[in-house]
Amino acid sequence: MSDVNTNHEEFIVFRVGEQEFCVEITSTREIRGWTPSTVLPHSPDYLLGVINLRGTILPIVDLAKRLGLHSEGPTERHVVIVVQVKDKMVGLLVNSVSDILEVKAEDLRDVPDLDNQASAEFFGRVVVLEERIICEVRLDRLVPDEVELAA
Numbered sequence: 001m002s003d004v005n006t007n008h009e010e011f012i013v014f015r016v017g018e019q020e021f022c023v024e025i026t027s028t029r030e031i032r033g034w035t036p037s038t039v040l041p042h043s044p045d046y047l048l049g050v051i052n053l054r055g056t057i058l059p060i061v062d063l064a065k066r067l068g069l070h071s072e073g074p075t076e077r078h079v080v081i082v083v084q085v086k087d088k089m090v091g092l093l094v095n096s097v098s099d100i101l102e103v104k105a106e107d108l109r110d111v112p113d114l115d116n117q118a119s120a121e122f123f124g125r126v127v128v129l130e131e132r133i134i135c136e137v138r139l140d141r142l143v144p145d146e147v148e149l150a151a
Contacts, residue, residue, distance in 0.1 A: 009108065011127065013099035013134055014081060016064045017072075020098065020134045022127060027083045027139055031097055034078040048074065048093060058082065059143075060091040066142060067122060085139045092142075101134075103127050111135070 011022035012031075037049030037060045046065035050057050060080060064071035080091040111123045121141050127134040 007105050008102050009105075011101045011103060011134075011136065012081065012097060013101055014079070014094040014097045016067065016094050017069050019069070020132065021063075021067075021094075021137050022101070022134050023081070023083060023092075023137050023139060025100065027085075029082040029084055029089060032080050032082065032091075034074045034076060034080060034093065036074075051091065053082065053089070053091075056089060058089055058091050060093055061143060063092045063094055063137075063142075083139055085143050088143075090139075090143050101127065101129070103129070 010025040012025050012028050013020055013022045015021075035051055037051045039049040040047065043049075046062050048060040048062050050059050052058075062071050062074070074093055077096070079094055079097055081094060081097065082089055082091050107128050108125050109128055111126055122138055123135045124138045125136045127136065
């Protein structure tokens with residue numbers, strides 16, 4: 001393993017529908033296959049339910065629904081990325097994990113000002129690599145307090 005270079009950041013890249021998104025690798029705890037969840041009454045439509053992950057009750061967020069994209073619902077081909085959000089663990093339902101990227105600082109840009117509140121709310125930066133533009137999901141904004149309480 002090489003020395004840590006502060007000019008680089010590492011990201012887990014995943015697909016939601018036809019789009020690529022990423023999260024910092026340091027916030028990722030594990031990647032697992034989809035398992036059915038227990039639905040919580042009166043929860044937001046993007047909260048699929050909760051699962052028992054080795055004694056921890058883990059809320060599962062359908063990332064497509066949360067981002068306002070078309071959701072095909074969970075299938076056995078979907079993947080759950082378990083991430084740390086503040087002091088809670090949350091599972092993100094995604095189509096697949098596609099990459100682990102080491103990104104140079106010059107390949108990270110701010111999200112352009114699109115006069116779109118959702119873009120500013122959910123995305124922190126974009127990774128620009130040749131023909132790819134990958135939005136970094138802001139985990140701290142993705143999961144509101146009421147969902148954190150479910151954990």
